[in-house]
Amino acid sequence: MATFYIKHITKFSYSNNVIDGANLIRLYPINDQYQKVNSHFISVTNNPFVESFNDFYNNRVGTFLITEQHDELTITSDVEVVTYDKLFPEDTIDLKTQWEELKTKKYDADIIDFIKPTPFSGSEDILNLIASKNLYEKTPTKVVLELCEYVYNNFNYIKGVTDVDSTIDDVWKLKAGVCQDFTNILLQMVKMCGIPARYVSGYICPAEDNTRGLGATHAWIEAYIPFYGWFGVDPTNNAIANENHVRLAVGRNYADCSPVKGVFKRKVDSDLFVKVEISSTKNKESYELPPNTFSDSKTHNSYQQNLDRIQHQQQQLHQNQQQQQQ
Structure with missing residues (x-):
């Protein structure tokens, strides 16, 4: 606590x-x-x-x-x-049962908006990554944690190279950004594995000197884990979202949570x-x-300056017309 x-x-x-x-x-x-x-x-x-x-x-x-x-x-x-700190998913249920449970949940009202990935240029790269890591042979919890670590290790945290309008394509090409960008990339990757995931906005409270995302609002994801619920992971810090993460809002993307x-x-x-x-x-x-x-x-x-300028131009035009008439 x-x-x-x-x-x-x-x-x-x-x-x-x-x-x-x-x-x-x-x-x-x-x-x-x-x-x-x-x-x-x-x-x-x-x-x-x-x-x-x-x-x-x-x-x-x-x-x-x-x-x-x-x-x-x-x-x-x-x-x-x-x-309050959350319990870590026990992850003791067998692999097949967990993935089958995810398939039955995809039409649930509280899940359906968080399933479909966004079409983008890096889709083939992500599919190749999923295959190379044999992610479908692992539990959803392990998949989410491995992808979180991948984003943390392969994307550079650099302020100012992106903004709120930057697309996933932009971030994928740059391999850099801030918490919002890391979150969008991880959302895409987790969804492409067939695991529902949602965007979370909030605050990260300092736990270590090298914590990224301090001084502004923060972002991370929550993935839906079978027989557990929503599991938060922070790709910007390669961490599980715990008692140092204060949640403000959840949604499909930043626009739902701004x-x-x-x-x-x-x-x-x-x-x-x-x-x-x-x-x-x-x-x-x-x-x-x-x-x-x-x-x-x-x-x-x-x-106001535009209005003044227009009025001045109109006055000059009127004066010129009067001079021509004289």
């Missing part, structure tokens, strides 16, 4: 005022037998009413609308959560700042947010 205090700050800075910002947040840690949320406070710029509901995958989701003009949006989530997404009116430039601080003790020190990077809005293209 472990207790963690998590502060998750998301700040959007805009080059000019925006209005009617509609936002959706998945910042509510899952509450079940492996996680207990002792307290949770969410604060948002302009203090809008946050309405919450459970989505299709039973994740808690919050929505809010900011109608007033604003050039910054800050969302702060403060959580105290207790986690912590914050939203839209607003007016055409502006924007910057995003994200900071996650995790501690095993309460920290009452306030965190100083960076200033709006667009504080000198005259140097940036924005909706």
Whole structure:
């Protein structure tokens, strides 16, 4: 058992005022037998009413609308959560029975969305890998662990070479990325073995000095193991997802689990700042947010500047027409 205090700050800075910002947040840690949320406070710029509901995958989701003009949006989530270690799959049931059980589960309502792999250019490479490792002659648990180790050893953890829009093809060619990319590759490989798998977003709490994924939200997979249930493995750290992994949401991919997404009116430039601080003790020190990077809005293209430019052009055109008439 472990207790963690998590502060998750998301700040959007805009080059000019925006209005009617509609936002959706998945910042509510899952509450079940492996996680207990002792307290949770969410604060948002302009203090809008946050309405919450459970989505299709039973994740808690919050929505809010900011109608007033604003050039910054800050969302702060403060959580105290207790986690409990999961039992490792015993893996004592014979091989054939486990694989047959997986076949009977593929049409279950809570499984069906997590079976089909995504078509991509590396499929043949993965099929060859599966054959070379004789994975079908091993239990599903061993398959998942071997593939997790393969991704960890054959992909380089490098920040900045990919983004949220990078495809599996991009990551497969680069053989590099961050936790989201490692997770997407492992999801693909596990599904191609016939094992259901789902994307998990959350936080990784420091266990060792070389833990990857600290300071931001983290991602890993959960594979469905027969006669056990969902088994979490973290390919970024080649680890079993245990009491140091705090789950926020599960889904088919990042889009189902993204912590914050939203839209607003007016055409502006924007910057995003994200900071996650995790501690095993309460920290009452306030965190100083960076200033709006667009504080000198005259140097940036924005909706208002475009409007001013159009008006100026129209005035000049009108003046030219009057001069020609004279």
